[in-house]
Amino acid sequence: MKVCVLLPTLNEAGSVAGLIERIRRTEPDARIVVVDSGSADGTPAIAKRSGADVIGLLERGKGLAIRKAFDEIGADQLVLLDSDASYAPEEIPEMLAALGRCPVAVGNRFCGKMKPGAMDAVNAFGNRALTLLANLLYGKRINDVCSGFWAFRRDAYKAMAIDARRFEVEVNFYAECARKKMQVCEVSISYGKRTGTSKLNVLDGFGIGAYLVAGRLRRLI
Ligand SMILES: Nc1nc2c(ncn2[C@@H]2O[C@H](COP(=O)(O)OP(=O)(O)OP(=O)(O)O)[C@@H](O)[C@H]2O)c(=O)[nH]1
Ligand SMILES: [Mg+2]
Secondary structure: OOEEEEEEEOOOOOOHHHHHHHHHHHOOOOEEEEEEOOOOOOHHHHHHHOOOEEEEOOOOOHHHHHHHHHHHOOOOEEEEEOOOOOOOHHHHHHHHHHOOOOOEEEEEOOOOOEOOOOOOHHHHHHHHHHHHHHHHHHOOOOOOOOOOEEEEEHHHHHHOOOOOOOOOHHHHHHHHHHHOOOOEEEEEOOEOOOOOOOOOOHHHHHHHHHHHHHHHHHHHO
């Protein structure tokens, strides 16, 4: 199998069916996998009815879910996309094209294609601050380290040590690319207002920052 698109879900019943449909229209041959951590709103059943393969987990955590799912998936190219309809699956081909140039691709939301009101002020500040911290600590230039849209060649993903349990998973990708000196291509993407309710809070933002600092210290010792 060539391409697999992974959607992590926690109570995303309002968006998951539409998203699966759009992915299928864009990448008809891709396998679509939903990894769900105990949604109470019927998300897994909706995803199954929409034709996706569903992995159900009992334990919460976006990072944990992504790790478990990618460990089971044997595709050549792995695409990861939040399932709250804030990212556009129509841009997956550009992410895959970037994998022709680099082992890892990340969507950059700060390129002028963000829809008005898509990101509130607290989130915008947090995203900017964490990206600045990442650049300062790791010295590998990136413009949107908390992006929820990534693509990996299989070998590149396998080469990374991913141990994040929650929302630190994206900075974990970035830190591993820095450690392994892997080139990351940035793709200009759009970003819209999410459907449903956010699972992220300010404490998670501090957790991501702490993860970046701890990871850097571990490499120094
Ligand atoms: N499998 C799984 N997915 C999760 C978990 N927590 C969040 N997600 C999913 O991860 C994605 C990102 O979560 P969001 O709540 O959108 O977080 P965010 O995009 O950083 O924040 P917002 O800007 O508020 O949307 C969404 O698709 C969630 O459904 C979890 O514990 N397990
Ligand atoms: Mg979101």
